[in-house]
Amino acid sequence: MKRLAEQEKKTKRWRPATWTWFWVLVLLVGLAPVIVLFAYTRSDIWSRWLKRNSENTGQPEIVVEPEAASYLVQYLFRYCDHSQTYADHLIPADAPLPPQGLIDLSQALLNSNFNLENFTADINVPDGWHLTDLSSEMKQPRFLLTLVQDLCPDCQGCFYLGLFNGYIAVYEGHPPQGKLVEITDFKVKDTDRESLENGVPFDTEEQKQLFLETYTS
Incomplete structure (x- = not known):
């Protein structure tokens, strides 16, 4: 028990x-x-992370941001339609460069919180150049540097005979658009009106005189 x-x-x-x-x-x-x-x-x-990490370890990823233009340069012409706009690093070698003062001002404003309107009264802009703030329309580029001239380089030095208020006139440029240079004392004949409305180019002063004699004889 x-x-x-x-x-x-x-x-x-x-x-x-x-x-x-x-x-x-x-x-x-x-x-x-x-x-x-x-x-x-x-x-x-873990294995997938190691695989992805091993692929990137030997060759680090480099992200190249596209080059953004800090400003645009625009060339406007009063008497021809050959206006062009270029990014700051694509300006042709034969085109007039913007004044360095405007470039420095645009870059300084780009890196600050100030608006162009705050400095409008104090800016000494060279003749023919204009500075426009594009911040309200786009983020980059912010500024537009514009040069206003009479004719583009291709039209400068070219002349033709045309009409002005019923008189034969001399224009610089390519017909039918050009800058009025001279108004002669010769009234246009009805038989010559159409050809002069289209424009008659000439290369030399002698050729101009020859055409004038033809249209006035």
């Missing part, structure tokens, strides 16, 4: 521990799929 009592006492002592291990085993069996899935996902993410 004494032995049975001791055995029963030992059984009662191990019974709580047995139940504890049982529930631990059940918990592990239930969480096993979740643990495996987490480990696989973490391993997959």
